[in-house]
Amino acid sequence: MNDNYKNWPLWEVFIRSKAGIAHKHVGSLHAADAEMAIENARDVYTRRQEGESIWVVESSNITASNPEESESLYEPAKDKVYRHPTFYDLPDEVKHM
């Protein structure tokens, strides 16, 4: 009997704080299935009105980049400042940029 036999799978929780904004990762929790994960997330992560929409995904379904490859993956972007949109004036009406 291994650990996984007794433990419920881990789920990652994403909450959208209000309509129009992207779901944001807020943490993880244990649940037996997706439905229970939503309910647990509601009880654990939205008690103080943090959001109005919840996504859950089983942690094992997430493919993550390898930290050891960070040099080749991310360093090349460091000296390419021209990719930042700082050379434009943003209208005041544009929020969340």
Add this chain to the structure above:
Amino acid sequence: MSDLKYKYFLRIADNAMILGQRLSEWCGHGPILEQDMALTNIALDQIGEARLLYQLISELFPEKGDEDKIAFTRDISAYYNCLLVEQPNGNFADTIARQYLFDSFNFHFHQALQNVDDQRIKEIGAKCLKEVTYHRRWSSEWIKRLALGTEVSHQKLQDAINKIWKYANECITPDALDNEAHANCLGPDINQVSSIVSEERAQLLDSVGITVPENTWFLSGGKTGSHSEYMGYVLAEMQYMQRAYPDMQW
């Protein structure tokens, strides 16, 4: 009419208060963190509803004192909650069985409360209906999970249902006060609520292979102040501070 209102509103408030007190005993003892929080969230919802109602009662009947006085200084026979909500937490399956039986009633009761004439009770009912809708969803989901989980969880739930069944029907059986409240457009028709609730309970339990006990007799008395042996212990713990240090605040 005023005595009717006092007793009838207390009945709704006391159900919420005593169940909230019972559920709060789970705080820090839940099977996992997430369910510990779910149980205490529900406890807080219940106590929140009780507060709104005690505040309303205190406003309507100033001679009864403030909400704390009403909640914490009445003797056992002046509480009108049904016997179901004062039953001990037992194991997790016992708590789920009690919760589902109460939620199935409470949800339809609050829905029907939307059709009464009294504006104040209607407003409180509308706010709490949203919470109760979630409670019912949560406890029905757990009924399914325990029933369809493992052999052990199924058996524990079946035992819990067998044990608590004799308290299941007091809340859905109208007595003189319920009928009088309905006649005065203060409360719903419990007969109507009753048939929906009975059908819903039977349907859910049957769909997950839990046998509904055959006995149709049930214990009652809580609604008129005759409580089970457990109620004294609930009140002793709940009222200790106000009894030991009257009017204390913190």
